[in-house]
Amino acid sequence: MTLLPHADDRPVVGIALALAHGLRCRVRALALHGPGEDLPLPLKMALFGLDPRSEADRAIRHLVDSARRGAHVAVRVIKDDDGVAAQAAVAQALPDGVPLVVGRVRGGHPLELERLTPVLEAHGGPFVVVDVPRGPAPAEILAVLPGPKAPGYPAASEAVDALERGYPTFRPKALVRPDDLEVAAKDCAPETLMVVGLPSHRGLGPLAGREGRLDTLSPGPVAAIIPPGPEASRTVGRLFGREQGSGDQGSGKAN
Numbered sequence: 069m070t071l072l073p074h075a076d077d078r079p080v081v082g083i084a085l086a087l088a089h090g091l092r093c094r095v096r097a098l099a100l101h102g103p104g105e106d107l108p109l110p111l112k113m114a115l116f117g118l119d120p121r122s123e124a125d126r127a128i129r130h131l132v133d134s135a136r137r138g139a140h141v142a143v144r145v146i147k148d149d150d151g152v153a154a155q156a157a158v159a160q161a162l163p164d165g166v167p168l169v170v171g172r173v174r175g176g177h178p179l180e181l182e183r184l185t186p187v188l189e190a191h192g193g194p195f196v197v198v199d200v201p202r203g204p205a206p207a208e209i210l211a212v213l214p215g216p217k218a219p220g221y222p223a224a225s226e227a228v229d230a231l232e233r234g235y236p237t238f239r240p241k242a243l244v245r246p247d248d249l250e251v252a253a254k255d256c257a258p259e260t261l262m263v264v265g266l267p268s269h270r271g272l273g274p275l276a277g278r279e280g281r282l283d284t285l286s287p288g289p290v291a292a293i294i295p296p297g298p299e300a301s302r303t304v305g306r307l308f309g310r311e312q313g314s315g316d317q318g319s320g321k322a323n
Contacts, residue, residue, distance in 0.1 A: 069159055069191075070169040071184055072099040073177035075143040079200040080171030083261065083289065085141065086206070087196065090230025093166060095141050098155055098187075100180055102145040152183060156190040164193060167227065167293075170304055171198030174283045181305050188301035194223035195294040197307045199282040206261035206289055209237040212249060212274060214267040220295040224265020227293045231263065249274040249285070256286040264290070269297025275307065282307060 070084040081097050088095045146152055159168060168191045172179045181188070188195075211228040214220045228237065243249055249264070256262055262285065267273040275282075275292060282290045292307055294300045 069155075069162065069166075069187075070095055070097045070171070071187065072097060072143065073172055073179050074101045075099040075145055077171070077173045077176060077200075079173055079202065079205075079289070080169070080198050081141050081143070082205055083171070083198055083200065083291065084169045084196075086234050087167065087169065087227060087230050090233040091166075091226075096158075097141055097143040099143050099145050100183060101177065102143075152186055156186040159187050160190040160192070162191065162193060165223075165226070167194045167196045167223075169196045169198060170308075171196075171200060172308070174199055174201040176202070179308055181308060185301070188304055191301070193296050194227070195300055195304055196227060197282070197292040197294065197304055198289065199291075199308075200289040201258065201283075201287070203288075204259040206235060207259040209235045209261050209263055210252060210256055211237055211239045211263045211265075212243045212252065213239065213265045214273055218267040219269070219297075220265055220267045220271075220273075220293070223295040224263075224293040227291075228263055228265070231261070235261070243274055246274050246277055253286045256288050258287045260286065260288045262286045262288065262290050263293065265293040266295065266303070269295050270299040270303055272303070272306070281309070 070081060072080055077099070081095065084095050084097065146155060162168070168188070170179070170184070170188070209228070209231050211224075211231075213224045213228065228239070231237065240252055243252055253262060264273070264275055266275065275285075282292065294303050294307075
């Protein structure tokens, strides 16, 4: 399951697809907002192909948009509290070990974690917290895993193993302090996906002190793996920063 702020936030879906490919599962993507919901009616009609152009023209446009946006993964829009409650029941029924991806596009729509709280709290498996820039798709992985004895190691290792089936992956050792992570991040290119496994459901490990600032860690996408636990959903909020939505409003900003 993948949670997005907006149905247009396709870069997050791309990372979820890479993870699902390695885990041999499918992607179910959910968003709080859909395309064109704030447009006036005439523009909304044009956006959804209800304008008076010929049927052939609309079909060609649909094919082009589908190829460009990756329509093979449909993003379902959760419109109200009943929809959120229904998806919370789905999250609760997910098999053990299936991750819930929670992501946002850097500089895009706010995540509105408060509305998603019932889904987050219902999920009993690991979380993958993703902060993705609008730019090139990931071409390689830099994986920072906790120690093998840490409670978070199995979830982080499984996620990295899954991603490694699709990307060249580098696993530097002994990156346990924030300073160590900063040094590693300097080697990241915009197409490097940095994956950081947290030591526990409430311990930030090398991400300590960076609450709400995943976007400043690397020029490329960043993903944090949170293992299952009673405080895992709260750790999602700590990584994004519960206040981040208010600061992003001016920019117009889910298996």
